[in-house]
Amino acid sequence: MSDSKPIIWMRPEKPARGPAPTHSRGQIAAVAIDIADSEGIAAASVRAIAKRLGTGAMTLYRYLPTKEDLYTVMIDEATGFEPQEPTGDLRADLTTLAHRRRRIFLRHPWLAPLLATRPIMGPNFMRGMERDLAVLTGCGLGMDDTVAVLNLLHSWISGAVQAELTERATADQSGVDRHAWRLRMEPYLTSLLATGEFPHLSRMVQTSEIGEADERFENGLAIILDGIEARFSTVTEKNGSRRPISGTGGGPPSTRRAIVQRGARSSTTE
Amino acid sequence: MSDSKPIIWMRPEKPARGPAPTHSRGQIAAVAIDIADSEGIAAASVRAIAKRLGTGAMTLYRYLPTKEDLYTVMIDEATGFEPQEPTGDLRADLTTLAHRRRRIFLRHPWLAPLLATRPIMGPNFMRGMERDLAVLTGCGLGMDDTVAVLNLLHSWISGAVQAELTERATADQSGVDRHAWRLRMEPYLTSLLATGEFPHLSRMVQTSEIGEADERFENGLAIILDGIEARFSTVTEKNGSRRPISGTGGGPPSTRRAIVQRGARSSTTE
DNA sequence: CCCTGACCGAGTACGGCGTACGCGGTTTGA
DNA sequence: TCAAACCGCGTACGCCGTACTCGGTCAGGG
Structure with a gap:
């Protein structure tokens, strides 16, 4: 009753005795x-x-x-699984990694939402994670830093591509429906902005160009990679030392505090 | 037939003639x-x-x-809606903003997935966006930069908190089930790692401490804010000039290109 | 005043979903 | 050889969102 099933990946594909599936x-x-x-x-x-x-x-x-x-x-x-050999250039490798993940999410619009809402441990996924760990450690990062960077990047990519997919799905609506959608939405938005309670929103709608999804992704990626590189750059003209993740970044030291405890394993190895 | 319904926010709550709902x-x-x-x-x-x-x-x-x-x-x-007056300190204001959003997502575990997969234009949400725009522009950012920073931060928060919620939901499993889950998962993971194809993964499991969700959020936020601040810091000891988002960041100039086109509105106002 | 039309509450029913159960046929190790 | 193990799959159950419908109720116009 409580034994149920032993996880899908442990079930053999081929049966032992019956007819072939x-x-x-x-x-x-x-x-x-x-x-x-x-x-x-x-x-x-x-x-x-x-x-x-x-x-x-x-x-x-x-x-x-x-x-x-x-x-x-x-x-x-x-x-799936796509290999990637580390070049040692952290920024270049992370860029490759990010683009691959985005491409896969865009190819399968249902994938990002499903992936984000359940724990994944399939063999392909594990191989991918092993590869990513190898790439990051190949750039000289320690294990804790590697995990932190991967988490950060994956979280952002998931959120960003989901937003992109939602926008695409809304924009699709099959041409004619798109027009009908605008027709239903416009009066509401107009009435909202007409209240005068949304001056910044009005200005945004009027003056800000949203830009293509590709550009926005590249843009966000650049900012995040800047943040990462500020801590972990392996090739720096200033000096060769890398700052740990818990160190101070670019802001005033008073507002910073140690974040990741390193080498904080308890005394016993268990 | 094609008129259908005029969006939920435009339907009046109180009827004109019938009995009160x-x-x-x-x-x-x-x-x-x-x-x-x-x-x-x-x-x-x-x-x-x-x-x-x-x-x-x-x-x-x-x-x-x-x-x-x-x-x-x-x-x-x-x-909902919670006000926030801008202090002018970009890092502090973004931190406040990020923590509020995470708190709301954690309070309503279903919210992040729903929010990420459909366009939202409800009055509360619009008020929140107006407030965020006001906060960001209050820190001296231009409209395009404001939108870019908000998109980046919101995407990451959505992804990060969803991961946190998934982990929490998996860990919950109501105590006893948690044990059963581990019992079903462990043999698979053990067999996978035993193949020797996952040296980095094995090392991660053995040596890396995952840390609390709070710490991981603070950690990721710090890195992202570093990246943002590197471009948009309003109070800088070095010099007072701010770099636009389309400028060069920290990498080699050859790999950068202009990202956000500004003032690219077409000639006619229609 | 009353009556007419607009609106409310809600029962019934339909098509679709995931899936528990059971049956007859097929394969194979002992 | 034969029973156990397995396959394909039809039937059926309890959910789901919701279209349709009908009788009751309230308000404005005559």
Whole structure:
């Protein structure tokens, strides 16, 4: 009763005794990804996937015990794995890493939301994390700093690309609907701004150009990399020493405090 | 047929001629928020909300035409509005802003995912944006820079807090289940690390202390603020000039290019 | 004044979802 | 050879959002 199932990645693909399975987890996940990419994650229902495979809905449960397991495999399959050898240039390597992740999120618009709301430990994902750790430590960062930098970058990319995808989905609306959407939204916005309570917002709408998503990503990435480099630059003209993450940055020293405790392992190795 | 509904915020709360409504959008949203906070957003079904209100399910559709409209009102209600007067210290003001947003996201674990996946234009949200714009411009930033900084910060906060919430939800699992989860996960992780293909990952698990969520947030925030301050610091000992966002940062000039085009409005005002 | 139309509350019902259960057929190790 | 293990999958249950409908209620115009 409490033993349930031993995690999807531990279940063997091939059975020991019965007839050979007609399908496979990877095949099912591929079909689900295809549907989710084109029609949205909500359209990737068990029945819809089964119909595409020309089989019964309940058949899929022989391969994936729950819908959550399907998501798990979809995420790992869509994440894929692309190698990256460290060049030693922290900024260049982080840029490569960030662009790859954004590209994958854009290719699968459902991926970022799913990835952000559950713990991921699929083999592809683990390989990717191992690669990222290798790249960062290859740039001379310690393990704690590596983890901190990766967390920071991944969090931002997830949030930024989700915003980009939401904007894209809103802008899509299939042409004609887009016009209808504007028609419904405009009077509300106009009435809001007409109250005079939003002077800055009005000025923003009138004077600020939003810019392309690519540019905004590059822009944000540059700022974040500046912040990271300020602490971890390996090649610096000033001096060769690297400042630990807990050190002071560019602001007044009084407002700073140590953040990450390093070498703070307890006495026993357990 | 194509006129449908004129956006939820434009529909009047009080009817012109009929009997007075028993409930209100705000009341319904409050109940929904209460359920979502304690039992998850999926538990905030129309029937469940109606049951709590002691009314029929279809009654709610007199107030909120679709579930999506319910989400819209929930988001705006949960976002709330808290004033903030600019101090002129960019770093301090951004820190205040970031902490407020994180606090709200943590109070309503369903908020960040919902907010990230749809365009938000509710009155509370608009007031908050107006306040943020006022704070940033009050620090001396131009409108384009203000928008860029806010986007960057909000994207990171969304991603970071979602990761924190996912970790918290995984760790919760109600005590006993937590043990069962570890029991199911451990053999898989052990077998993965035992392959020897994940040396850095193994080292991370063994040597790196993850640290508290509060510390990690403060840590990431400090790095991002460093990056922002490097471009926009209003109070600098070196010199008083601020560099625009499109200027060169800390890297080699050859790899940089202008990012935000300013004053690029087309000729006609239409 | 009353009556007419606008609005309210809510029951019924429909199509879709994830999935528990069970049955008949197929394969294979002992 | 034969029972255990496994496959494909039809049926059915309890959720979900919500379209449709109907009787009751209130307010403004005659």
